[in-house]
Amino acid sequence: MKRRFKGQKMLLLMLVAIMLTVAGCGQKTEEPVKATPAGTAQGEGTKPAEPPVELTMSAPPFSQSFPPGFQDDPVMKEIEKKLNIKLNIIPANAVGDVSAKFAAQLASGDLPDIASIPSAEMYKKIISAKAALPLDDYLEKYGQHIVKEIPQRVEYSRKFMSTDVDGNNDGKLYILNTGGDSASDPLEVQAAPNLRYDLWKKLGFPKLETMDDYLPVLKQMMELEPVNSDGKKNYGVSGWFADSWGDWPFQTVFGMMEGKSFVRNWGVLDMESNELTPLLTDPDSYFWKGITWFNKAYRLGILDPDSFTMKWDNYLEKLNSNRNLLSWTANEGGTQAFIQGGTPEKGYFQMPAPNNLDKYIVSFAAPLGMYSFMISKNTKHPEKAVELLDFLLSYEGTRLIVNGVEGVHWDEVDGKPVFKQEVLDGLKNDTDYRIKSGLNKYNNLAGRGYDIVDPRFNIPLYFMFQPQYVKERMSAVQKEGVEHFGVELPGDLITKTKKYKYFDTSVAANYPPPTEDIKLIETKLANFIKTNQYKMIALKTEAEFTEQKAKFIAEVQKLGADQVYQWYKDEIAKAK
Known part of the structure; x- marks a missing residue:
């Protein structure tokens, strides 16, 4: 699945200058040794700092789009400072047909130094083409975080991701996954109906007990507010069906609301029993419920007709400009646009689970990771490529990616991380703050899950999950909504009323390759x-x-x- 994890995170850079003095035994103290721009002491007989190594890296789609190339935000500068690597990054958002491009690169041998693998179907082709660098010989010197912190991913990769098209497996390590573990925000669950609360209020809070209840309500909302602040037509709901994961709402969201997930395209896996039932041929499966609901929305005129030709970036643009009255994840960009436009009374609220079942998947736990990467055998800098992948997969690397730079975005106070006020203000008031600051800009490069325990601070790795920040992140509309429903946080409407859990994908990931x-x-x-x-x-x-x-x-x-x-x-x- 494409886990589209929501964004309101932070990061930046920390600068440290070290001055060394050299004193001879029994001699006069010499002048202090001057520091190079990189902070490395340089004196007589020492070499100047090496120029940074340039690496190219393709990446999964990020939650906010930005142009490809060398980035100059503080987080990327911190990576350069730590590793002496300048990263030319190519997000999938900016590529178009990612699978087609990867297949062409694989065929020509012209892969980036580090490549994001768009689908598991490519593993065998990569191994057969001998396109990936075997990482085993580099781990002792350049991959100790990989060895010590994610041994289960290494073992799994060697066993299941190193097989060629003929079924041969040499037991070497070629592919590693970022992301995964678990990442459920205490504020809201990952996927649920996020509705224009202010318009629902104007309509007198009509009942919304099932997904079908939403359809006439969205029609009435369109009549209440037919255009956005730019005069462009609003729709009840939209889609990104032209993208490779455009079926996410009815392949994933409708299942999460029933406590079920899919295995490939063929089966439905229950979150408790792990029993498999048909997905496509059962007329009552959640796949068909989702397709049916979207067809009803289409026939009612509340589905954006551009849904059939749009990709994720186009959808996100409409979402952020408040042209959709319902979305499946938090519409943070739209909320900020309302605030900046002087209408903070408008906004979205995550509604109760729209079914009468007692199960709900609040997040997918993937201890084996989610986004696959390989290092090209043709890279001119294999050691630095392994070093970068090792850093991204570490607790330290994830801490930097999701929280920003210590001393710039946050400080350690009494043994706990505390965000700087300008960071909190930036996230709240500036829709482009994450792009400019780098804070959680590269969310899908983070090696670990956001809510696993950070061994340094003994709290979730994403510091925004600390209690003092969770309520602070609520918008005025969310505060009104929780008062209306009598709960503390929007997510409580699901986690306090349903049987819920992280859905562990390990079982579904551990079957053998199909015949x-x-x-x-x-x-x-x-x-x-x-x-x-x-x-x-x-x-x-x-x-x-x-x-x-x-x-x-x-x-x-x-x-x-x-x-x-x-x-x-x-x-x-x-x-x-």
Whole structure:
């Protein structure tokens, strides 16, 4: 899944000047040795500081878009200072078809020094092409954080991510994952309906007990506020269906609201039992509930028609300019736009879980990581590339990525980290603060989960999860909403009323590679789904939708969906 983790974090740089004096035994004290610009002492007989090594790195999409290239924010400058590396970074947001570009680079051998791998399907092709640098010989000197802090990821990668297309595995380490662990914000859960609370209030707080209840309410909201502050048309909900993960709302969000997740495209895994049930062929699965809901929104005229041609960046632009009345994650950019526009009474609130079940997935726990990286065998600087990956995968690296630079963004006070007031003000008042400061700008490069314990401070690695900051992050609208519902935090409407948990993806990740027969069926199914799932949303009548749904299910059964589902069901039972 593309975990789209929300952004309101911080980072910056710390400057330390060290002056060394040299005194001879029994002799006059000499003049202090001058320091180089990098802070390295330079005197007679010493070499000047080496110029920084330049590395190119492709990356997963970040929660805020920025142009590719060398970045000059304080966080990146701190990385350069610590590692003597200048990083030319290429976010997936700026690439277009990431999978196609990666496949072309792999075929030509023209990969960046460190490459983000867009899908697990590429692992075998990478190994067969011998495109990745074996990391084993570098770990002792340049990868001690990897060895000591994530040994389970190393073991898993060697066993499951080092196999070529013929099934051969040499047991070496080629691929490592950033992200993962767990990352649930105490303020709000990762995915739930985030609604324009002020408009809901104007309508007299109509009931919203099911997702279908939202549909007429969103229609009325569009009538209350048909355009945004720029005069552009508002819609109840939107999508980014043209992107590779455009099905996230109905493949992931609708499942999270039922305490379920999907395995590939074929099965539904319950968060408690880890039992697998069909995803595509069960007409009542959450996949079909999501598709049906979006079709109803389309027929009601509340689904943005641009959804079928938009990618994530286009969607995010509309979200941040307050043209969507409902989103699935926190609309921080839109909230800040309202505040800066002088209308702080407008804003969004994360609503209660819209179902009568007692289960809810608040976050995905991925102790094996989420975003895969490899180092190209053609890199001219393998040691520095390993050193950078090692730093990003460490507690220290994650601390820097998500919180900023000690002494610039935060200080240690009485043994605990405390953010500077200008950082808190910047996050609250400046929509571009994260881009300029670097604070959580590179969220998907962080090696560890945000809420695992930082061994230095014995608190969550993301300092904003400390109690004194959680309530401080609430907007005026959120404060009004929690008072209306009688809770302390918006997330309490789910975590205090439902049976909830982090969904551990380890079981689903530990089945063997599918057989060639299963892979062939999977490819045919994936192509069919990609071509047809969004067509279902654009059907104009309920009768037509019912007819096409039956044909869709019959076609995937004909293509072998039941056979693939049974294979995964059996293998996951063994993996448990």
